[in-house]
Amino acid sequence: EPEVTQTPSHQVTQMGQEVILRCVPISNHLYFYWYRQILGQKVEFLVSFYNNEISEKSEIFDDQFSVERPDGSNFTLKIRSTKLEDSAMYFCASRQTLTGTGVTEQFFGPGTRLTVL
């Protein structure tokens, strides 16, 4: 069964450093998302991406964040200068497209646990 994959599974970095989190969405999916979940808190939407551009972003997704689809398979989240409060699990998700019933669900990857020291 096709699945979303993410690398690395765990990333430890020093405050102020740049990190790039990588995702490979399901191959025939067209919509891509990043979410984060701080330990013990709810899943929070960061950004959605369609047709090679950001379609929607939350107030969390400030200038320190960027997303890119550098090739036909990868989808990346970059944090330019990490802060302690960026420590969280980051989930990538992808979705196919609208169907006759109106919507399809998002499939989540296993997540990357980011620890900022």
Next chain:
Amino acid sequence: GQNIDQPTEMTATEGAIVQINCTYQTSGFNGLFWYQQHAGEAPTFLSYNVLDGLEEKGRFSSFLSRSKGYSYLLLKELQMKDSASYLCAVRPSGGYQKVTFGTGTKLQVIP
């Protein structure tokens, strides 16, 4: 704004039935999802409701009342592996499928 409320924790007995409630107040409504999340893992899709009524899928059913801003997830014949957090998530009006999650209900199934 978006506000989604769920009970924080619930406990139920193996083999029993449990109902997890969710109320929401959102700027527009375009569907409600239930996800299951085991500790340290990604959310996995359980159900989707956009029209009023009950959707049944095996041991899991989900109900929606749009006029009341209310949904529930019903789990039957509980198994120990059902111990997880259950996340209610709403898609507000709009075209790109952004989903707003509630804080989740941690369900513990006991023997």
